[in-house]
Amino acid sequence: MRRAIVPAGVVGGRPAATTAALLVAYLLLLLVGLGRLAATPAEGSLHLASLLAVSLAGAACATLLALAVGVPAALWLARTPRVGRRVITTLLDLPTLLSPVAVGTAIVLSLRAPPGSWLEGGVGLLFAFPGVVAAQFTVVVALVVRTAEAAFAGVDPRLERLAELHGASRARILWRVTLPLARPGLLAAAVLAFARALGEFGATVTVAGTLPGRTETVATGLYIALESGQLAVAARLALVLVAAAMAVLLLLRWVVGRPT
Amino acid sequence: MIRTPAPSRVSPLLAATRLEVRLPGFHLGPVELAVAAGEYLVLVGPSGVGKTVLLEALLGWHPLAAGSVVLDGRPLAALRPGARGIAYVPQDLGLLPHLGVAENLRWGVTCRGARPDGPLLARLTEVLDLGPLVGRRSVRTLSRGEQQRVALGRALLTRPRLLLLDEPCAALDPHRRREFQRLLRGLHRESGLTAVHITHDREEAFLLGDRIGVLLDGRLRQLATPRTLYDRPADPAVAAFLAPENLWEGRVVGEVVGGGWRVRLVDFPLELVVEGSSPTGEGCLVGIRPEEVMLLHPNRPLRPQVAANVVAATVAELLLLDGRVEVTLVAAGAPLLHVRLPVCAADDLHLAPGSPVRASLKPRSLFLLAVDGVADGAAVAAADGAVEAAR
Missing domain, CATH: 3.40.50.300 (P-loop containing nucleotide triphosphate hydrolases)
Structure with missing residues (x-):
């Protein structure tokens, strides 16, 4: 379908352009600073491979878990009357708005008594890889629910009703109508969750600590390097995170911008 | 049919x-x-x-x-x-x-x-x-x-x-x-x-x-x-939706020998003969579709089938639409009738703003609707609105 042709607006001329330019310059300045520091010789060993492995594995597990829980929840929310939805969404948004350290603290404390202690006894979250996943899942799940909810809300229930009228089973309606139509939003939810999990620091460090090779991620490793004065190492790790974020943004643009 | x-x-x-x-x-x-x-x-x-x-x-x-x-x-x-x-x-x-x-x-x-x-x-x-x-x-x-x-x-x-x-x-x-x-x-x-x-x-x-x-x-x-x-629209609201152009408030003042009713319009010094079923009360709405109004040639004698309700009026407005002409006639200083006719018919009659015309409203083309008997206020209000619009 053709995009409507509209005339240019009136406000938002030179002052707005100047402000935007200053913002871009500031962000570039930060990047250049990182780049210059990263180019200096590293102060110590940089076990980037193990940091990346823990980061990617943790973020991937957290994202999959968040999708498994969040997508059905979002589907239900998108089809629920507004009154009930408001209470639930407020609760859901809490982990996103809260300081991640507070989220991590809440997880740690919840593991001291049942049912949390059963989980701790069975899986073992504290200072272990499952703790990384749990921390990142908690921070990220609301993001998945909210994004997926918007995607499902955009699916016209009439299309499902029409398929029902034609004799389609519920499973067929879900797989052939609802999920394909919500696909761009669901992919966006996955990509955003993955990116957020990759950069997560506060909750992860609180629950799982920074055990090299087991729970230390790029983000927590960066903090350790900075604390121990290894500035070049810290700058390199920061650039890794920048590159990851860039990749995610490009992927997101490609996913959402593509026609279904 | x-x-x-x-x-x-x-x-x-x-x-x-x-x-x-x-x-x-x-x-x-x-x-x-x-x-x-x-x-x-x-x-x-x-x-x-x-x-x-x-x-x-x-x-x-x-x-x-x-x-x-x-x-x-x-x-x-x-x-x-x-x-x-x-x-x-x-x-x-x-x-x-x-x-x-x-x-x-x-x-x-x-x-x-x-x-x-x-x-x-x-x-x-x-x-x-x-x-x-x-x-x-x-x-x-x-x-x-x-x-x-x-x-x-x-x-x-x-x-x-x-x-x-x-x-x-x-x-x-x-x-x-x-x-x-x-x-x-x-x-x-x-x-x-x-x-x-x-x-x-x-x-x-x-x-x-x-x-x-x-x-x-x-x-x-x-x-x-x-x-x-x-x-025969069933009630004032249906008439106001289907044929809103010519709707007038009236009073039934008598019966016509051989079928039909004499209706005096409230807002015009006019009495019309209307065919159709008996109205339940005195107050009524009378209407006619713009296509059903006949404009009479000034120089031709009246044929009996159009002689019943002949109204003298003046052309107030003439709109040339694609394929037809819409004419508004005034009588007693107020817009009375909307007429729709083919372009050639308007030409034959030499219609122009200000020219006097005679319009014939056939008794069987008019419809008669009871107002008093309608329980639903909304219907009457809708019809009133249409009458307002028609004025």
Whole structure:
């Protein structure tokens, strides 16, 4: 379908352009600073491979878990009357708005008594890889629910009703109508969750600590390097995170911008 | 009679009894409706009166506050949606944007895991001119008219016993619209398609409907053949919707020997003879369609059939529309009559603003509506509004 042709607006001329330019310059300045520091010789060993492995594995597990829980929840929310939805969404948004350290603290404390202690006894979250996943899942799940909810809300229930009228089973309606139509939003939810999990620091460090090779991620490793004065190492790790974020943004643009 | 009478209503295919739907800020019904097999029923009404809600209530998509819907003698709720044999083309068509044209066309059939009926598919492809479209990989690049044909084809390919159509022609440009209306009419005539079709377009309703239901303010005000609807609107609200141009308040002042009533208009020094059934009270509305008003040639003697209600007036305004002329006549200093006539007829009469004319209102062209007996205030208010507008 053709995009409507509209005339240019009136406000938002030179002052707005100047402000935007200053913002871009500031962000570039930060990047250049990182780049210059990263180019200096590293102060110590940089076990980037193990940091990346823990980061990617943790973020991937957290994202999959968040999708498994969040997508059905979002589907239900998108089809629920507004009154009930408001209470639930407020609760859901809490982990996103809260300081991640507070989220991590809440997880740690919840593991001291049942049912949390059963989980701790069975899986073992504290200072272990499952703790990384749990921390990142908690921070990220609301993001998945909210994004997926918007995607499902955009699916016209009439299309499902029409398929029902034609004799389609519920499973067929879900797989052939609802999920394909919500696909761009669901992919966006996955990509955003993955990116957020990759950069997560506060909750992860609180629950799982920074055990090299087991729970230390790029983000927590960066903090350790900075604390121990290894500035070049810290700058390199920061650039890794920048590159990851860039990749995610490009992927997101490609996913959402593509026609279904 | 131009139209054959409506099909028998002995065993309706679909029947709604005292159907009511309550939604926030909206109340539909109670509605009584029966659709016979082979019938093309058009529901007409202005936008926002609940046409779509009624149609979707017939599908079981809205919970009923009261009443029931029965399909072929069985309650609708007792039948699985897929087993009802109903197809629906919503106003936004309900095509799946992630599927190609061919997949969309077959979607109604593949939903139940079946294959399309080959000969039917071939026939529909021909009738709906889908041949050039089926290769397209997305329905979103089709024009609105093309999408419309795909959606109709999808519905018909399921061999529905009943087809529901929501404003199928509204989004088409005028010449495409008439083409599509003819297509629907042809499908109904040739294959005995049973349909409930909703529209805001009165002309479309008359073109397609075996019977027409007029839906106003959530109520089905009149359900009749097009001819009955044209000649005898049931109440002031229906008249105000179908023929709002010439409606006057009047008082019945006597009976005419040989049938008919003498009606004195309230706002004009005029007395008209009106045929039709007896009004229940003294107060009434009298109306006539603009097409039914005859303008008389000044130099010709009056023929007896136009002599009953001859009104002297002056041309106030003359609008040349595409294909016809609309004339506003004033009498006693106020706009009285709206007349619609062919351009050549206006030329023959040498009509110009300011010229005096005589108009004949045939007693059988006038309709008479009781006002006192109407319980519903809204109907009277609507009619009053129309009378205001006509002044």
